[in-house]
Amino acid sequence: MKKYLYFILPVIYIFLDQITKFLVIKNIPYRSFIKINDYFSIVNVSNTGTAFSMFQNNNLIFIFLISAIVIYLIFFIFKNKNRLSKLQIHCLLLILSGGIGNLIDRVFRGAVVDFIDAGYKEVYRWPSFNVADSCVCVGVFLFIFFGLKNKQ
Secondary structure, rough: OOOHHHHHHHHHHHHHHHHHHHHHHOOOOOOOOEOOOEEEEEEEEEOOOOOHHOOOOOOOHHHHHHHHHHHHHHHHHHHHOOOOHHHHHHHHHHHHHHHHHHHHHHHHHEEEEEEEEEEOOOOOEEEOOOOOHHHHHHHHHHHHHHHHHHHH
């Protein structure tokens, strides 16, 4: 993997995360939504907890925890870049980018902005999420999936 991609990819992912959050904050009143269809809505909500809104009101703890994870991932990627595959590096860059995107929210907004609401009608709804959350989830899933696949 080209060395400049270690910097460019996270910048792109973080920019996409932050610009989408900015647009939602500027165009949708807090706790309001725009229904797209029965499956998707764009909402403006915030979260001081973790995934699925667990552990609310612990923003400062998460700032320190996520900062430590981000620093660890940066060192891990650069220390192991010759032993990791391109796919593994990309997965770790996704996770790193998502962590930084949500860390920016926690530090500068006091909470993570979530805006993607998915589910079926009002019956089954997934907790709201954002681009950074998607980066982390996709990165972790692919890292584990291809790690398990390569061991077989």
